[in-house]
Structure formats: structure tokens, C-alpha cells
Amino acid sequence: MICTFLFVxxxxxxxxxxxxxxxxxxxxxxxxxxxxxxxxxYERVVFSSSDELVRAQATLRRTGALKKLGQFTKAREGxxxxxxxxxxxxxxxxxxxxxxxLCSYLExxxxxxxxxxxxxxxxxxxxxxxxxxxxxxxxxxxxxxxWDNAKELAKTLVMELNHPQQDSLLAxxxxxxxxxxxxxxxxxxxxxxxxxxxxxxxxxxxGRPLEGFFSFVFNAAAFGYMIFNVINAxxxxxxxxxxxxxxxxxxxxxxxxxxxxxxxxxEQLREFNGRIKxxxxxxxxxxxxxx
Amino acid sequence: xxFKFIVLFFxxxxxxxxxxQSPASKWLQEELSFAQHLALQGNKHDAIYVLSQEPPFExxxxxxxxIDFNIGWYYYEMKELDQSYQHLKNVSIQSAYYHQSQFFSAxxxxxxxxxxxxxxxxxxxxxxxxxxxxxxxxxxxxAGLSLLERDYTSFDSCxxxxxxxxxxxxxxxxxxxxxxxxxxxxxxxxxxxxxLFSAVVPGTGKIYAGRLGEGLAxxxxxxxxxxxxxxxxxxxxxxxxxxxxxWVRETDGIPIQTYIFGSLFTMFYIxxxxxxxxxxxxxxxxxxxEVENQILFDLHIPLRTIFN
Numbered sequence: 194m195i196c197t198f199l200f201v202x203x204x205x206x207x208x209x210x211x212x213x214x215x216x217x218x219x220x221x222x223x224x225x226x227x228x229x230x231x232x233x234x235y236e237r238v239v240f241s242s243s244d245e246l247v248r249a250q251a252t253l254r255r256t257g258a259l260k261k262l263g264q265f266t267k268a269r270e271g272x273x274x275x276x277x278x279x280x281x282x283x284x285x286x287x288x289x290x291x292x293x294x295l296c297s298y299l300e301x302x303x304x305x306x307x308x309x310x311x312x313x314x315x316x317x318x319x320x321x322x323x324x325x326x327x328x329x330x331x332x333x334x335x336x337x338x339x340w341d342n343a344k345e346l347a348k349t350l351v352m353e354l355n356h357p358q359q360d361s362l363l364a365x366x367x368x369x370x371x372x373x374x375x376x377x378x379x380x381x382x383x384x385x386x387x388x389x390x391x392x393x394x395x396x397x398x399x400g401r402p403l404e405g406f407f408s409f410v411f412n413a414a415a416f417g418y419m420i421f422n423v424i425n426a427x428x429x430x431x432x433x434x435x436x437x438x439x440x441x442x443x444x445x446x447x448x449x450x451x452x453x454x455x456x457x458x459x460e461q462l463r464e465f466n467g468r469i470k471x472x473x474x475x476x477x478x479x480x481x482x483x484x
Numbered sequence: 485x486x487f488k489f490i491v492l493f494f495x496x497x498x499x500x501x502x503x504x505q506s507p508a509s510k511w512l513q514e515e516l517s518f519a520q521h522l523a524l525q526g527n528k529h530d531a532i533y534v535l536s537q538e539p540p541f542e543x544x545x546x547x548x549x550x551i552d553f554n555i556g557w558y559y560y561e562m563k564e565l566d567q568s569y570q571h572l573k574n575v576s577i578q579s580a581y582y583h584q585s586q587f588f589s590a591x592x593x594x595x596x597x598x599x600x601x602x603x604x605x606x607x608x609x610x611x612x613x614x615x616x617x618x619x620x621x622x623x624x625x626x627a628g629l630s631l632l633e634r635d636y637t638s639f640d641s642c643x644x645x646x647x648x649x650x651x652x653x654x655x656x657x658x659x660x661x662x663x664x665x666x667x668x669x670x671x672x673x674x675x676x677x678x679x680l681f682s683a684v685v686p687g688t689g690k691i692y693a694g695r696l697g698e699g700l701a702x703x704x705x706x707x708x709x710x711x712x713x714x715x716x717x718x719x720x721x722x723x724x725x726x727x728x729x730x731w732v733r734e735t736d737g738i739p740i741q742t743y744i745f746g747s748l749f750t751m752f753y754i755x756x757x758x759x760x761x762x763x764x765x766x767x768x769x770x771x772x773x774e775v776e777n778q779i780l781f782d783l784h785i786p787l788r789t790i791f792n
Contacts (some may be wrong), residue, residue, distance in 0.1 A: 236768065241514075241519045267527070422741075430712040430745070 212242050216251070223258055232258035239271075249275050249285050256292045260299070269296035285288075287316040291326055298329060303336045324353065335466050338378070344370035350473065354480060362476070369468060376461035379454040388450035392443060395450025400457045408446045415439045419460060508541035516554060528558045542746045549579035556585065565592040577610055583618060584791040590625060591787055595780055599632040621790060624653050628660055628783040631667065632776060634710055639664055653786035663779050670771065675764040683761035686753060689760025702756045709749035716741040 219234030236256060238251035252275045259268035277289025294309035301368035311328050317323040327350055334343035347366045356362055368374065379399055388395025396405030419435035422428075505513070519531040535555050543551075556571030569592035586609040593602035606626050611618045627642035643661060648654040660687035673693065682689030687703030690696075716739050 233530065236530075237518060240518055262613070270525070427712070427715050427741070429708075429715050430741070433708045434712055434745070 212238050212247050212251075213246075215241075216254070219254060219258075220249075223254070223261075228258045228261040232262070236271075245275075245280065246282060247284065249277060249280055249282075249289060253285070253288055253292060256296065260296070265296045265299040269293055269300065272296065283316060283318050287313055287322055289319065289327075290316060291322075293328070294326075294333075298333055298336075303333050306333045307337070320353070322349065331469065331473075332466060335469060336443060336462070339373050340370060347469070347473075351476070354476060356476070356479075365472070369465075369472070374465070376458070376465045377462065378458045381451045383455050384450040384454040385447055388447040392446050395447065396453055399450055399453035401453050404449075404453070408442070408449070412439065412442050412446065415442050507545060508539075508543055511539070511541060512543065512547050512550060516550060519554060519558075521773045523558055523561075528562050532558050545576055546578050549575045549581065553579065553581045553585055556588075560588060560592070565595050568592050569596070573605075583609070583611070587621065587625065587787055587791070590629075591783060594629055594632065594783065599629050601647055603629045603633070610670070617652075617790070620645075620650055621653065621786060624657060624660075624786065625783055627657075628779050631660060631779055634667070636664065638670070652789040656786055657784040659782050660779065663782075664777055667772075670775075672768055673764050675761045678760040678764035679757050682757045689757065690763050693760065694765035695763055695767070698759075698763065702752075702759065706749065706752050706756050709745055709752055713742055713745040713749050716745060757772055 202313035215234050219231045219238070222228075222231035222234060232255055235251045235255035239248050239255065242248050242251065248294030252271055255271055256268045259265070259271070272289060272293045275289060277286050277293075278334045280286050280289070290313035292314055294306045295302075297306035298308060308328070310326055310333065313326050314323070314330075317326060327346060331343055331346050331350065334340075334346065344366065347370070348363055351359065351362045351366055354362075369380050384395040384399050386395075387398045391409070393407075394401070396408055398437035415435065415438045419431045419439060422435055515534060519534050522528070522531040522534065532555050535551050539551075552571045552574045556568045556575070559568035560567070561570065569589050572589040572592070575582055579585070586605070590602045590605045590609070593599070593605060603626060605624055606629065609622065611622060623645050624640050627639050627646075630638035630642060632635075639660075642665075643657075646657040646661075648657060678689035678692050680689070681692050682702070685703070686706035687699040687701070689699070690702055691699035693699075722753040
């Protein structure tokens with residue numbers, strides 16, 4: 194009887210010890226910058242442990258290593274294998290959802306990120322965690338062009354900091370989200386329409402006037418050459434070769450205008466989000482240095 | 485009481501290395517399970533990385549075979565057949581996976597255009613006496629590889645031994661015979677004729693090669709350029725808008741457009757002939773490749789069926 198009682202805890206502690214060793218190994222590899230080996234160590238814990246809490250912890254650390262390697266999809270897929278919602282530990286539940294949201298954001302899947310963040314917010318226990326989730330939510334809202342909601346959230350985040358220069362910071366948020374500064378996104382359909390009616394105008398609409406000018410010149414030259422041939426009674430040349438050249442320049446111009454509008458939107462969004470990130474990063478760094 | 489104590493004691497001892505698996509076996513089992521776990525998640529490269537690490541113990545031949553087999557199989561599943569071959573070929577006869585490894589190694593060689601090497605490899609596989617299925621399988625695979633090398637004599641010798649007894653490759657045996665007939669009857673079109681046709685009528689060489697659309701397109705382009713050249717040459721110069729009087733004199737009365745279109749016509753005309761020659765060669769190669777791919781497919785299916 195005594196041996197049986199001693200035997201079972203002995204086996205259990207063996208398993209826990211193995212996980213601890215792997216955790217330590219993973220941590221030291223991570224700290225040494227060997228992220229791939231660290232990921233494998235944590236994955237071994239997920240594989241070998243039957244304790245759901247231990248597996249959840251290992252998955253979170255695994256996520257950190259994979260994020261360092263830029264493998265966000267793999268990280269998110271690993272997180273989705275653990276049912277964080279049913280864990281008894283509140284902090285782990287929150288981190289699981291938050292990391293899933295973060296990986297989705299880093300993958301470019303903003304609607305998924307928003308979905309996971311909404312769940313994470315309900316699991317938050319303290320202000321620091323809530324702020325973290327809200328900052329990510331702000332970035333996601335910007336990516337999804339939800340400017341009004343993003344502005345309100347940005348103001349909320351500033352007010353929570355209780356900064357001595359709160360008023361000027363709020364004014365800065367107002368300025369960043371003012372109509373003048375919000376990215377004015379171009380419509381691909383409008384760019385296409387402009388380019389259809391006037392070759393080169395689609396480029397101008399998309400913010401590339403010089404390229405639009407050259408597009409117009411090429412189209413005009415091709416058309417002029419066709420007229421030249423018609424006048425000189427070279428009808429076949431005008432109908433076949435010149436028409437083909439005009440068609441190529443014209444259709445190419447329309448496609449280019451659409452592409453340029455996409456590029457412009459991407460650049461504008463990058464610049465805008467970069468400004469927001471820099472603003473809040475500086476604020477949080479200031480707060481950390483004063484603490 | 486004493487009996488219960490003895491049972492418990494032995495149960496406890498079996499958890500120790502003294503009476504159970506060796507450390508090397510236990511380590512290998514864990515590594516293989518972990519690699520399988522990674523592979524099931526779709527991370528086969530990670531699984532291969534894990535198995536490729538230097539083992540902390542001295543491993544026996546059979547244990548090394550397990551590692552080689554698993555790595556080779558993961559590569560095979562990812563269609564990295566050359567790498568798969570490099571590992572599967574190392575599996576020794578002591579392993580339970582020997583025959584599977586060797587047959588798939590031969591197949592991997594064939595699929596990576598090394599049919600002669602694959603045939604030699606097949607002959608070197610050690611088969612157990614009396615195992616009719618494996619003997620027939622080797623005969624069948626050898627026949628297919630002979631066909632890939634156009635060695636019809638060897639194919640006929642092997643085909644004579646086909647008996648359609650085994651469901652795994654009965655149908656494929658009949659299909660190989662059909663492939664042989666198809667290969668032997670395949671008429672080769674002449675690239676020279678293709679070029680000649682296109683020289684006389686642009687585009688017809690490509691139609692001869694079996695590419696109707698390309699032929700019509702080539703005909704259209706060359707004809708239009710030729711007609712445009714002729715049109716600009718023929719047009720009465722008095723109707724031309726002359727920007728500079730001396731342009732016409734410099735070109736002996738031939739407008740500059742004629743030179744431009746004439747050059748383009750010449751370029752496309754020569755390109756059309758060249759393209760037709762190559763179209764005939766490529767079409768033949770494509771037809772041959774189609775048959776060879778079907779042969780490889782028919783060689784592959786029985787292996788998957790038997791070594792499932």
C-alpha cells in the first residue's frame with residue numbers, strides 16, 4: 194500500500210520535472226537568440242505534458258519564439274490548438290487570446306484580430322493588460338479604417354495615462370485624426386474611370402502627375418501616328434499596327450492607374466499608423482522611465 | 485501480502501532502465517513520436533530537423549534505420565524525392581521497413597530521371613525466397629523502368645512473367661503493355677518540314693506541330709506586318725505629308741516607315757520559322773513526357789497499395 198502511494202507521486206513528479214527541464218532549456222535557448230531550438234523545446238513540453246495549464250504556458254512561450262522568427266501563422270495555429278477559454282487561470286486565458294489577436298494582426302488578418310481582442314478584453318484583470326489590448330485594438334481599427342472609433346480609443350488611452358501635459362496630448366490626437374491628416378484613400382474604380390476617359394488622369398488622381406503626363410503623351414503620340422497614317426492613306430497600317438499600339442498603351446495605362454491607387458493607399462496607411470505607433474510608444478516609454 | 489509486495493516491486497522496477505527499455509531505445513521512441521507530432525501538424529521540415537540531430541547515445545543499426553526511414557518518408561511526402569532517396573537507401577535489411585525503403589528508393593530514382601540507376605537498384609534488392617508478391621512487384625517495376633529507357637527487349641522478357649494475380653498491379657500490368665504499343669507507334673514529326681511550311685506560309689509550321697491557335701496568330705502578325713510594309717512602299721509619295729524634303733531623298737524614295745515595318749516583318753518572319761522548328765520538337769517531347777508520366781504513375785500506385 195505504501196509503495197503504491199509512493200509510486201504514483203513519483204511518476205507525476207517525473208513528468209513535471211521533465212517539463213521544467215524543457216522549459217529551462219527553452220528559456221536559455223531563447224535568451225541566447227536560438228529561437229528555432231527554443232520553439233522546439235517548448236513544443237516538446239506541449240507534446241509530452243498532459244497538464245493543460247503547462248501546455249498553455251508552453252504554447253505561449255512557443256509563440257514568443259515563433260514571433261521572433263517571423264512565423265506568425267505557425268504561432269497562431271499553435272495557439273488555436275489550446276482551448277484557452279476553458280483554462281481556470283485568468284491570466285493565461287487573457288494572454289492566449291491576446292497573443293492570438295496579435296499574431297492575426299501581424300499576419301494581416303485584421304478582422305480575426307479584432308474578434309480575438311473583443312474576447313480578450315472580457316478576460317482582462319488589470320489595467321496594464323487592458324491597456325495593452327486596447328493599444329493593439331487601436332492599431333487594428335486604423336488598419337480597418339474605423340477612424341472615429343480609433344480616435345475615441347486613442348483619447349481614452351491618453352487620459353488613462355494621467356500625463357501632466359494631457360491637454361496638449363489630446364489636442365495632438367485630435368490633430369492626428371483630423372480630416373486633413375486621416376489617409377484619404379483613393380478608389381481603384383475612380384482611378385480606372387479617370388484613366389478610361391482621359392489617359393493619364395488616373396495616374397494624376399493616384400498621386401503620380403508626372404507619370405500621368407508621360408502616359409498621356411504616349412497615348413497621344415500613338416493616336417497621332419495613327420491619324421498620320423490615315424491621312425497618308427496607309428489604312429491597313431492605321432487599322433492594325435497603330436490600333437494595336439494605342440490599345441496597348443491605353444489598357445496598360447488603366448491597369449497602371451488602378452495599381453498606383455492601391456500603392457498610394459498602402460503608403461498612406463503605413464505612414465499614418467507609423468505616426469500613431471510612434472506617438473504611443475514614446476508616451477509609454479516616458480511612463481516607464483518615470484516609474 | 486508477500487505476493488502483492490512482489491508484484492508491486494516488479495511493477496516499480498519495470499519503470500526503471502534496469503529491467504525495461506534501454507536509454508537509447510527510450511530516447512529514440514520519444515524522438516520518433518515527437519517528430520510524428522510535428523509532422524501531423526504539417527511541420528515536416530521541423531520533424532526532419534529533430535531526427536537529424538546528433539543522438540546522445542550510440543545507436544544500433546536498426547535504430548539508425550528507423551531514423552533514416554522516417555526522414556526519408558517525410559521527404560517523400562513533401563515530394564523532395566532526391567533527399568528521400570538519400571535516406572531511404574540507407575535502410576538495412578535488418579529493418580522491418582527494408583523492402584518499402586528499397587522499392588521507394590528505386591521509384592524516387594526513376595521519378596528524378598535516373599531510370600538506369602533505378603533498374604540497377606531494383607536488381608540489388610534482397611527479396612525473401614518464396615515471396616511471390618514481392619518478386620512479381622520487382623518484375624513489374626523493372627518492366628516499367630525498361631519501358632522508360634525504351635529497352636523493349638527487357639520489357640518483353642518481364643511482361644512474359646506478368647500473371648495478373650495480384651490486385652495491386654494487375655490493371656497496371658495491362659496498361660504498361662498499352663504504353664509500350666503507344667511508344668512504339670509514336671510517329672516523330674520532322675522539324676525541318678515544320679520550318680519549311682512556315683517559310684512558305686507563315687504559321688503553317690506551327691499548325692503542322694499541332695498548335696492551331698499559335699499558327700493562326702503567327703500568320704496574322706507576319707501578314708499584317710508584310711502588308712503594312714507593302715502599303716507604305718506602294719503609296720504614292722506625293723500624297724505623303726513630308727516633314728522634311730531631304731528625308732525622301734536620303735532614303736532613295738522609300739519612306740522610313742517601310743524600313744521600320746520591313747525590319748519588323750523580317751524579324752517576325754524569321755522568328756516564325758525558328759518557332760515552328762522548335763514547336764515540332766517540343767510537341768514531340770510533350771507527347772513523350774505524357775506517356776512517361778503515365779508509366780511513372782502506374783509504377784507508383786502499386787507501391788502505395790502494397791506498402792500502405
